[in-house]
Amino acid sequence: MSVLVTGFEPFGGASTNPSSAAVSTMDGVHTVELPCTFGGSIPALRAAIDRYQPELVVCAGLAGGRAGLSVERVAINVDDARIPNNAGTQPVDEPVVPDGPAAYFSSLPIKACVAALRDAGIPAAVSQTAGTFVCNHVFYGLAHLIATEFPAVRGGFVHVPYAPEQVTDGSAPSMSVPDIARGLRIVVDTALSSTVDIAVSGGAEQ
C-alpha cells in the first residue's frame, strides 16, 4: 500500500509553507515538496507518482485566510494568477491542459474526510473552489494524470490554514502545524478505508 502526500514550497514572499511543514512530519507515507511554479509543479508530481507508484495521492497547499482544512471538491482547467508564481510566471486565463475538460471532481471521499476530521476535533469543510493559482493547477494536473494515465490511482487536494507563526498580528485564522499533520493523516486513512463517499451535505448556496 503506497501513499503519496505532497506539500508546497513557500510562495509570495513567505519564509515557510505550513503544507510542506506538516507533510514533512508524516510517517508511513511518501512525501514530496512541490515547487510553487506553473511549469515545475506537475512534472515534479508526475515524477513522484512514477517513482512511488502510489494508489492514493493527497496534495496539500496553503489557503491563507481559511480557518479549517478545506477538502477540495473540484479542479478547473484555468490558470489565472493574481500574483506571479515562484518562477515569475503570471498566466491569465490559460488552460492547465489545452483541450482538457473544463473540470475534474476529486476522487477522494470528500464528505467522509470532512466528517472524520470534525469527529477528531479538527475544523474542516468541503470547499467548492481551489482557486486558479498553482494549487488548482496541481489538483487539475493530478486529476488529469489519473484520468489519462493512472486509472488505478485515487487522489485529491486539501487546502490548509496559515500556521500561527505566519499571522502573529492576529489578522487571520491559523492552525498549528501538528494539527494540520494530524488532519492530513486522517484524510489519508479515511480515503484508504472508504472507496464510496457518504451522502451528507457539504454544499454552499453561493
Add this chain to the structure above:
Amino acid sequence: MSVLVTGFEPFGGASTNPSSAAVSTMDGVHTVELPCTFGGSIPALRAAIDRYQPELVVCAGLAGGRAGLSVERVAINVDDARIPNNAGTQPVDEPVVPDGPAAYFSSLPIKACVAALRDAGIPAAVSQTAGTFVCNHVFYGLAHLIATEFPAVRGGFVHVPYAPEQVTDGSAPSMSVPDIARGLRIVVDTALSSTVDIAVSGGAEQ
C-alpha cells in the same frame, strides 16, 4: 437584439430577493423571475429562452455575504444543498445533468464586465465558484442549453449582495437595489459590445 435577464424569487425564508427586485426595474430587456427550485428553475429558463429568442442571457441570484457583484466564471455539474430549496428538495451530490461535463465556463466576457463595473464605481469581482445550490444549478443549466441546443446564445451568471434592508443589523455587506440594477445593465452592455474578453487577472490563490 433580444436580451434576457433573470432574477430569483426569495428563498430561505427571506421576504425579498434583491436579484429579482433589481432585474424587474430594468428597461429594454426581457426579464423573468425564476423559481428557486431545482426542479422548476431550468424549465422556466428554457421557456423564457424559447419565448424571447435572446442572443444574450444574464442570470442573477443572491449571494448573501458578498460585498460586490460577483461575475461567475464556472458552473459545476453538482447539486449539493445545505438547506432545502423552495420545493422542499435537498439533493446531495447529484448531477445537474446526468452525464453532462463536470463544468462549463461562462460565455460572458467576465473580465471586461468586472472592469466596466469598477470603472462605474460599482464593487465587483470575478468569482471562482457559484456554489452548489439553485444558482449554480441554473448557471450550469443555461450553459448546457447553450452547448447543446442554442449555440448562438451567449450567457452567464452574476451573484449580487444583500439589499440594505435585508441586513439592517449591519452584520453583512449590502448594495442598494438601484446600484445592483445599474450593475446588471453594465454587464449586459459590456457583453453586447465585447465578444472577446480582455486579458487581465481575475484569479484567486485559493
Add this chain to the structure above:
Amino acid sequence: MSVLVTGFEPFGGASTNPSSAAVSTMDGVHTVELPCTFGGSIPALRAAIDRYQPELVVCAGLAGGRAGLSVERVAINVDDARIPNNAGTQPVDEPVVPDGPAAYFSSLPIKACVAALRDAGIPAAVSQTAGTFVCNHVFYGLAHLIATEFPAVRGGFVHVPYAPEQVTDGSAPSMSVPDIARGLRIVVDTALSSTVDIAVSGGAEQ
C-alpha cells in the same frame, strides 16, 4: 434649534471621505469638515460650536470595513495611531486631554438612533469602540467640551462605511453616500426628539 454635523477630510491616502461627502449634502443643519489631525480637529470643532451655538452635535467619520452605520457608545482618553494622521503626527498612548477622565459615554440616545435607522432600512448597530485615532480623539474632545464648558449641548459620534466607489474590488462592505446622509439625518431627528434613550440591548459579548 441649531444642529451641527461634522465630517472629516480624506485621510490615509484616500481621495474622498464619505463622512464629509454625506454631511455636505444635508439641509437644515450647520455642517463643517474637520481636518483629520490630532492637533487641528478639536480646535476646529470648538470653533464651530462657538460659531453656531448648537444644542446638538453629531460628528461622523469613516470606519472602513464596517457594513453599517456605527453609533458609538464611548470615547476613551487615548491617542494611539497605527498610521500617521494628515499632519504626519503619530502619537502612541498619549491622552486626548491630560488628566481627563478615562472615558465619556455618548449623550445621544444611541439605542433609539439604531432602532430608527433599522426601521428605515439602513444597516446600523451600536459600537463599543471608536478606535484610538482621530475619530475617537474628536469624539472624546466633543464630550470633554460638553462636560466642562457646554453643559446644554448633547452630542456623539457615528462611524460610516466606505462609499462603494472606494472599494470597487469588492473587498470590503460599502454604503451609498445618499444612504449615509439619510442615516445621519435620522440620527439627528431621533436625538432631537428623544432625550431619554430606549432600553433595548445593543451590547457585545466581546
Add this chain to the structure above:
Amino acid sequence: MSVLVTGFEPFGGASTNPSSAAVSTMDGVHTVELPCTFGGSIPALRAAIDRYQPELVVCAGLAGGRAGLSVERVAINVDDARIPNNAGTQPVDEPVVPDGPAAYFSSLPIKACVAALRDAGIPAAVSQTAGTFVCNHVFYGLAHLIATEFPAVRGGFVHVPYAPEQVTDGSAPSMSVPDIARGLRIVVDTALSSTVDIAVSGGAEQ
C-alpha cells in the same frame, strides 16, 4: 510572588470554555474558574484575591471569532447583555459599579505583552473593547477593586479564541488550548518583568 489567573465557566450553551481549559493547566500560579454571571463573577474574583493576596491578576475569557489573543486596553462601566448570562440575567445599560468612573485602563503592560506573544509565534493584538458582557464586567470589577481597595495589585484582561473542537465546521478562527495556555504564561511573565510599558503602536483607526 503570588499570581492569580482566572478563566470562565462555559456560557451560551457551550460545553467547554477554552479560557478555563487553558488556565487550569498552568503551573506556579493560583487559578480560579469564575462563574459566567453578572452577580457572581466579581464576588468570586474578590474572594480569590482575598485568599491568594496576588500582586498580579490576569483574567481570561472567550472571545469567539477572534483569531489571536486579545490583550484588552480598557474596561467600561456598562453591562449590556445581548444574551442572558448563566443565571438568566440580561441587564441593559446598567453600570457595573454605580457612580464608578466611565472606564479603567488595564494596568498590565499591554504593548509589551503583545510584543512578547508575537515573538513567541502566538497571534496577538491589543483590543480596544472587551465588550459589554461578563468579561468586561469582571475586567471593570477587577480594575475597580485595584483602584479602591488593592492599590498594590496590577491586573488586566485577555480574551482568547475558540478552541478548535468548538468550531469544527471551520466557520471561525481557533487556537489550540496548549497555545492559549502558553500565551497566558507569557502575559504573566511579561507583566512580572515589565512595570513600564513599551511605546509601540497598538491602536485602531476605528
